Amino acid sequence: MKKLSLFTICLIILVGSWVFLRFVVGGIISVPIPGSVIAMYMGLIVIAILVHISVEDSLFREFRRPILETLVDDKRRLHRRVLVVLIPLLLLGYTYLIIAQRANPPGSPRDAHPSPPLELTYKDEVIGTMQDVVNPFRHYEKDDPEAFKAHVENGKRVYHQNCFYCHGDHLDGQGHFAPYLQPLPANFQDPGIIPNFQESFFFWRIAKGGPGLPAAGGPWDSAMPVWEDTLTKDEIWDVILFLSDYTGYQPRTFGEAH
Amino acid sequence: MRIRTVALLIILFGMLVVLSLTYAQNAPEASEKGKQVYENSCAHCHGVEGRGDGSAAENLLPKPRDFTRGLYKIRSTETGQLPTDQDLFDIITEGMPGSSMPPWETALSANDRWEVTAYIKTFYDGFKEAETPPKQISLSGKVANSEQSVETGKALYSELGCVECHGNIGRGDGTSAPDLTDEWGDQSWPANLTQGWNFRGGSDTEDIFKRFVGGLAGSAMPAFEGDSFPGFGLTAEESSRMIELDNKDEMTEAEEEESAQLYEKYDAAVDIALNLAEGTELSAEEKQIYDDAMKVVYEKSWHLANYVKSLMPEKRPEPAIGNNVLRSQYVQGELPEMDDAAWGTLEASYFPLVGQVVIEPRQFNPTVDAVNVKSYYSDTEVAFLFIWDDRTHTTDETDEETGKILEDALAVQFPVKVPQGPTAPKPYFLWGGRLPVYLWHWKASAPEQVTELTAKGISNAEVQEAQGELKAQGTYTEGQYKLWVKRALKTDDKKDLQLDPGVFVPIAFSAWDGANGDVDTKRVMTSWYTFVLEPVPSSKRFVYPPLIALLSVGFLFGLRAFVQRRNSEEV
Numbered sequence: 001m002k003k004l005s006l007f008t009i010c011l012i013i014l015v016g017s018w019v020f021l022r023f024v025v026g027g028i029i030s031v032p033i034p035g036s037v038i039a040m041y042m043g044l045i046v047i048a049i050l051v052h053i054s055v056e057d058s059l060f061r062e063f064r065r066p067i068l069e070t071l072v073d074d075k076r077r078l079h080r081r082v083l084v085v086l087i088p089l090l091l092l093g094y095t096y097l098i099i100a101q102r103a104n105p106p107g108s109p110r111d112a113h114p115s116p117p118l119e120l121t122y123k124d125e126v127i128g129t130m131q132d133v134v135n136p137f138r139h140y141e142k143d144d145p146e147a148f149k150a151h152v153e154n155g156k157r158v159y160h161q162n163c164f165y166c167h168g169d170h171l172d173g174q175g176h177f178a179p180y181l182q183p184l185p186a187n188f189q190d191p192g193i194i195p196n197f198q199e200s201f202f203f204w205r206i207a208k209g210g211p212g213l214p215a216a217g218g219p220w221d222s223a224m225p226v227w228e229d230t231l232t233k234d235e236i237w238d239v240i241l242f243l244s245d246y247t248g249y250q251p252r253t254f255g256e257a258h
Numbered sequence: 259m260r261i262r263t264v265a266l267l268i269i270l271f272g273m274l275v276v277l278s279l280t281y282a283q284n285a286p287e288a289s290e291k292g293k294q295v296y297e298n299s300c301a302h303c304h305g306v307e308g309r310g311d312g313s314a315a316e317n318l319l320p321k322p323r324d325f326t327r328g329l330y331k332i333r334s335t336e337t338g339q340l341p342t343d344q345d346l347f348d349i350i351t352e353g354m355p356g357s358s359m360p361p362w363e364t365a366l367s368a369n370d371r372w373e374v375t376a377y378i379k380t381f382y383d384g385f386k387e388a389e390t391p392p393k394q395i396s397l398s399g400k401v402a403n404s405e406q407s408v409e410t411g412k413a414l415y416s417e418l419g420c421v422e423c424h425g426n427i428g429r430g431d432g433t434s435a436p437d438l439t440d441e442w443g444d445q446s447w448p449a450n451l452t453q454g455w456n457f458r459g460g461s462d463t464e465d466i467f468k469r470f471v472g473g474l475a476g477s478a479m480p481a482f483e484g485d486s487f488p489g490f491g492l493t494a495e496e497s498s499r500m501i502e503l504d505n506k507d508e509m510t511e512a513e514e515e516e517s518a519q520l521y522e523k524y525d526a527a528v529d530i531a532l533n534l535a536e537g538t539e540l541s542a543e544e545k546q547i548y549d550d551a552m553k554v555v556y557e558k559s560w561h562l563a564n565y566v567k568s569l570m571p572e573k574r575p576e577p578a579i580g581n582n583v584l585r586s587q588y589v590q591g592e593l594p595e596m597d598d599a600a601w602g603t604l605e606a607s608y609f610p611l612v613g614q615v616v617i618e619p620r621q622f623n624p625t626v627d628a629v630n631v632k633s634y635y636s637d638t639e640v641a642f643l644f645i646w647d648d649r650t651h652t653t654d655e656t657d658e659e660t661g662k663i664l665e666d667a668l669a670v671q672f673p674v675k676v677p678q679g680p681t682a683p684k685p686y687f688l689w690g691g692r693l694p695v696y697l698w699h700w701k702a703s704a705p706e707q708v709t710e711l712t713a714k715g716i717s718n719a720e721v722q723e724a725q726g727e728l729k730a731q732g733t734y735t736e737g738q739y740k741l742w743v744k745r746a747l748k749t750d751d752k753k754d755l756q757l758d759p760g761v762f763v764p765i766a767f768s769a770w771d772g773a774n775g776d777v778d779t780k781r782v783m784t785s786w787y788t789f790v791l792e793p794v795p796s797s798k799r800f801v802y803p804p805l806i807a808l809l810s811v812g813f814l815f816g817l818r819a820f821v822q823r824r825n826s827e828e829v
Contacts, residue, residue: 088807095803104581105762106680160302160314170365180610220684225616
């Protein structure tokens with residue numbers, strides 16, 4: 001078998017890497033990789049190849065030999081003729097596609113969990129600082145399991161009269177209205193949601209809804225209602241108990257100061 | 259080697275378990291586990307005692323099933339029969355599209371779904387008392403879909419009176435549609451047969467056939483007993499001849515004789531069916547007549563299923579999100595009027611509507627599925643065609659509770675000023691807030707008129723002083739509204755949105771179905787979508803690509819010349 005030239009090997013590495021990233025990693029193994037990330041990897045590979053061939057003069061000569069041969073050698077006349085047609089044609093097609101591409105709307109970068117304010121309020125009443133407020137019924141979990149159960153039951157009722165249309169029967173954000181809302185309703189079965197936030201954070205999100213989000217959260221898009229207009233403070237705390245009780249995830253807490 | 263054998267055994271055992279779960283036909287005995295799953299996942303709608311009266315039920319329509327009556331809509335069994343365990347399991351697994359029953363396939367394990375199936379059955383004694391398994395509808399005589407079958411089905415559709423509820427072409431807009439109630443006295447809207455994605459039990463031809471033959475127990479949809487078919491007991495040719503004769507103004511003597519004979523045969527077959535229903539033993543001859551008659555009925559039902567299937571698109575259209583935005587197409591000169599054929603060639607953008615559940619009074623049970631939008635623009639004007647299905651044409655009904663006038667309406671919403679850049683604030687999606695929105699409000703009572711509004715909140719809309727900049731035309735035919743609107747791209751009014759090609763503009767919709775009690779905040783709506791006057795493709799696309807191709811040819815020849823010269827110098 002004829003030994004492959006350095007140029008061909010480099011070409012194979014380049015094309016192979018692209019196919020691997022685009023179709024194998026970004027298709028068979030995982031979800032598609034963004035074009036910009038692929039471009040970055042490809043840039044690295046090109047640099048690696050350039051470094052490799054410029055280490056020694058002989059390597060560089062070996063690398064460019066097939067290019068020069070194709071340009072002038074009589075043996076390579078056929079290659080030359082094919083390439084002189086193919087290269088301009090590909091460039092023609094590529095530039096046409098770029099120019100004729102129709103413009104797409106700008107994506108809207110949105111922070112799904114923006115920073116809360118320092119103070120937690122219900123309507124205009126200040127409850128305390130976001131850091132320190134705890135669910136006033138949480139202690140029943142240890143002190144009085146019967147009372148705790150009653151609060152969870154009430155939270156369940158509130159949830160199913162108000163929240164499940166969007167957040168779903170299973171609290172997985174897949175209520176029957178959910179598919180056609182943007183942004184999508186929160187999925188409380190996602191292990192990244194409940195354990196990452198304090199109960200005061202959930203109180204804030206429920207009480208103030210979409211319109212209460214800071215600008216980074218896209219307050220104009222979210223269909224989350226301002227629940228302090230319809231629910232009492234206790235109902236909100238109860239529904240938070242239900243969220244963690246049903247999913248089995250505990251909201252984040254900070255240990256008591258010693 | 260031994261490890262491999264063990265692994266193989268484990269895999270085989272796993273496959274066996276999966277297979278046995280997949281093919282299990284009967285639910286296990288009701289257990290504590292089933293009760294626990296039920297109370298955790300189902301009771302909030304269906305009630306702890308299975309009466310369909312959970313805390314969520316109040317706001318839902320269709321109502322959650324009351325399990326204590328043993329009436330199930332989605333069955334593979336014949337009229338009057340209970341569902342099979344598999345039927346119940348399938349509904350739990352797949353949910354009921356168009357209602358609030360979600361699919362539980364991912365949320366509950368197959369085992370839990372079987373346990374809960376068993377538990378649900380305990381609410382109705384009939385399941386325990388039944389001595390024989392329910393009789394399943396035979397799908398063996400399936401008639402393949404063909405143009406002729408669809409035609410036959412179409413004729414049956416009107417002969418059987420389907421039009422009275424489902425409307426002439428199936429949009430659920432029949433004359434009796436608003437007055438239908440189910441077994442529990444709740445409103446029961448007839449299906450819009452053009453929206454298969456909302457069919458509770460699926461929209462395959464087989465599903466439609468089963469619903470039709472078995473009926474939707476408890477709903478206003480009747481079960482089609484064989485003898486309710488026109489010409490029961492007659493062959494297909496005979497029954498169409500009978501109808502043909504019926505429709506004649508005058509019959510000759512021979513024809514009268516023929517008609518009488520046909521009726522005699524028909525009456526005899528109906529009598530047999532009635533006897534059978536009463537439990538009378540049939541003679542062999544009677545049984546033969548009955549079986550033959552039912553064969554024809556089943557065949558006709560397949561034709562009907564094929565016809566209904568032909569009324570709907572293959573799948574629900576993709577919503578106009580992401581890059582699939584509403585793109586207004588450029589035309590030179592005059593924009594097409596409402597009836598212009600040019601609209602037919604344009605694909606509509608699909609905007610699914612959801613109930614407005616943010617601000618009281620809320621709408622939990624929408625009846626308008628979506629609004630479809632098409633648009634053209636010229637150098638000076640833009641025209642839109644909005645299309646949406648509504649089962650009823652309501653222009654001035656008074657709401658009994660509030661005394662408010664209920665009527666069908668549509669509102670199209672834009673920001674007054676287009677936000678500059680992806681992070682710039684938009685107005686609140688529900689009719690604005692701190693930032694105002696610009697609205698076109700159309701009402702069915704004044705179909706030639708669109709009112710321009712400026713709003714800073716859902717209950718804070720003002721009619722603009724300057725009106726008359728919009729031309730509008732609205733129609734209602736066969737359960738479908740069409741609204742055509744035209745406006746200049748630029749107006750003198752500072753409160754109006756000004757339009758420029760290539761600019762992405764947020765757009766949103768609200769719709770009201772008067773017959774569903776929609777008024778003011780009670781409505782269906784969308785969040786923000788995007789609309790653009792699609793720029794005419796640049797003519798540069800014919801200039802630069804060839805130029806670049808030419809340059810590359812020049813470069814290649816230059817390179818070759820350079821190499822050749824260098825080589826000769828080296829030599």
